[in-house]
Amino acid sequence: MNYRFLTALALTPALIAAAPGDLGLVQTHLQAVQSMTANFTQTDRTGKVLTGVLTLKKPGKIRFQYEKGVPILIVGDGKALWFLDYSVGQKQRWPIGNSPLGVLLNPTRDISQIARVIPGGDPRIISVEANDPKHPEYGRITLIFARTASAPGGLMLQGWVALDAQNNRTSIRLGNQRFNAPVSDSTFRFNDPQRKSAAR
Structure with a gap:
């Protein structure tokens, strides 16, 4: 799948117009996914690459568990x-x-x-850009999906590219995606790093 992801990331000039129902397909996929786990590879604006495991549970819960030795955690509780x-x-x-x-x-x-x-050059790929024009400070995200009949709603989330308000770019590529398996809410708990710092 990597070549598809890279094709979509290039956001090449519009060779193939977006089908009128593609955004609806994405909406259907998002509504069909109640949970997901996947391996991820993150590349930041400097080219630094980190890997880890992503766990998602709706509504509002997500966890980026980075590889061993990386002292960073991102959690939506x-x-x-x-x-x-x-x-x-x-x-x-x-x-x-x-x-x-x-x-x-x-x-x-x-x-x-x-x-x-976003129109692209590969009919197997749907790229969707999301941002709130009333709040540019929230940044924007481009989600990249591959048409996959066995996935929820017929789409497989391949990853995304996020741009923050300062135009810093972070890309996430996903692999080994698994959908709608039970996920415990305890997955999204975390230790407060400020408490550890104060205890030193």
């Missing part, structure tokens, strides 16, 4: 998205709805209000 850095004992909080990832985490949201399909 249903109310907020937390960025935790255990190396310096810091945490940052964002409301889930303000994060571009909110598109993946809110099963009732009508994405047609904030998203559009």
Whole structure:
């Protein structure tokens, strides 16, 4: 699947127009996915690559568990998205709805209000860009799907590219996606790095 992902990332000039129903297909897929686990590869604006395991449970819960030795954790606990850095004992909080990832985490949201399909060069791929024009400070996300008959709604989420308000780019590529298996809420609990820092 990697070549498909890279094709979509290139966002080449429009060779194939988006089908009128493609955004509806994406909405159907998002509503059909109640949970997901996947391996992920993250590449930041400097080219640094990290790997780990992604766990998602709707509404509002997500966890990026990075590879061993990386002192960072990103968790959405249903109310907020937390960025935790255990190396310096810091945490940052964002409301889930303000994060571009909110598109993946809110099963009732009508994405047609904030998203559009980007025409591309491969009919097997659907790329959807989402951002809130009223709040550019929230950034934008481009979700990349492959048409896969066996996946929920006939689509497989391959990954995404996120741009923050400062135009810093982070890409996520997914593999070994598994959908709608039971996921415990305890998966989205975390240790407060500030408590550890204060205890030193």
